Amino acid sequence: xxxxxxxxxxxxxxxxxxxxxxxxxxxxxxxxxxxxxxxxxxxxxxxxxxxxxxxxxxxxxxxxxxxxxxxxxxxxxxxxxxxxxxxxxxxxxxxxxxxxxxxxxxxxxxxxxxxxxxxxxxxxx
Amino acid sequence: xxxxxxxxxxxxxxxxxxxxxxxxxxxxxxxxxxxxxxxxxxxxxxxxxxxxxxxxxxxxxxxxxxxxxxxxxxxxxxxxxxxxxxxxxxxxxxxxxxxxxxxxxxxxxxxxxxxxxxxxxxxxxxxxxxxxxxxxxxxxxxxxxxxxxxxxxxxxxxxxx
Numbered sequence: 001x002x003x004x005x006x007x008x009x010x011x012x013x014x015x016x017x018x019x020x021x022x023x024x025x026x027x028x029x030x031x032x033x034x035x036x037x038x039x040x041x042x043x044x045x046x047x048x049x050x051x052x053x054x055x056x057x058x059x060x061x062x063x064x065x066x067x068x069x070x071x072x073x074x075x076x077x078x079x080x081x082x083x084x085x086x087x088x089x090x091x092x093x094x095x096x097x098x099x100x101x102x103x104x105x106x107x108x109x110x111x112x113x114x115x116x117x118x119x120x121x122x123x124x125x
Numbered sequence: 126x127x128x129x130x131x132x133x134x135x136x137x138x139x140x141x142x143x144x145x146x147x148x149x150x151x152x153x154x155x156x157x158x159x160x161x162x163x164x165x166x167x168x169x170x171x172x173x174x175x176x177x178x179x180x181x182x183x184x185x186x187x188x189x190x191x192x193x194x195x196x197x198x199x200x201x202x203x204x205x206x207x208x209x210x211x212x213x214x215x216x217x218x219x220x221x222x223x224x225x226x227x228x229x230x231x232x233x234x235x236x237x238x239x240x241x242x243x244x245x246x247x248x249x250x251x252x253x254x255x256x257x258x259x260x261x262x263x264x265x266x267x268x269x270x271x272x273x274x275x276x277x278x279x280x281x282x283x284x285x286x
Binding site: 039056062063066079081082083084107111113115118122 | 174
């Protein structure tokens, strides 16, 4: 029963995400001044103590912008595995996908997110 | 490993899931490869952003607790009650003197209007009652006398004379 409900909820969310317009690319001009400053500050001090509440809010907004560039299914896989710490097996159970599909989705999502951020950091530099 | 770029390692699993040996290999490689160093930095940022977003989502989920609304509403009502009592006290402080003087004036006017005139009218009525009652009774006696009774009374008086 629990698995069935989770599956329905997941599919509903996926359909909603599919219907939402996806931004194909994120460029520096799409970022606010705060987000640009956040990128600069954080990239220079990765591993430093956690930023304050205001900085965290800026980080969340920036994360949303980066995630918007991803395919909905890739976004789900990345959020669940890298964000929530779910295993490939758990994501496969919830989504009904095969484990190999989950791995491929997560792989593509990491690559895309990394490239987007690399591009933003490169243009900043 | 030094000759192979590390992008596959970065994309294959989350950075937090990399083993010590994989991390060591990455560090060795990025020391001599600028492109991979930028990729690693971007991957670190990506992980950090996802972590921030996840913690924010968890915070929102905690805030969505049904008891949260109850607590907020209770605190708000308490604040409103305190503010209401305070505003009444402040209103009394500013207008208390005026209201007290108005109440005293009203009481005095009420006493003048109802108590004193009532005493005067009672005294006047007491003075007028005997004559009034007598005249009323006389009037009523005349009215109740029939014509025959009046005639007999007149003739009786004349006969008596």
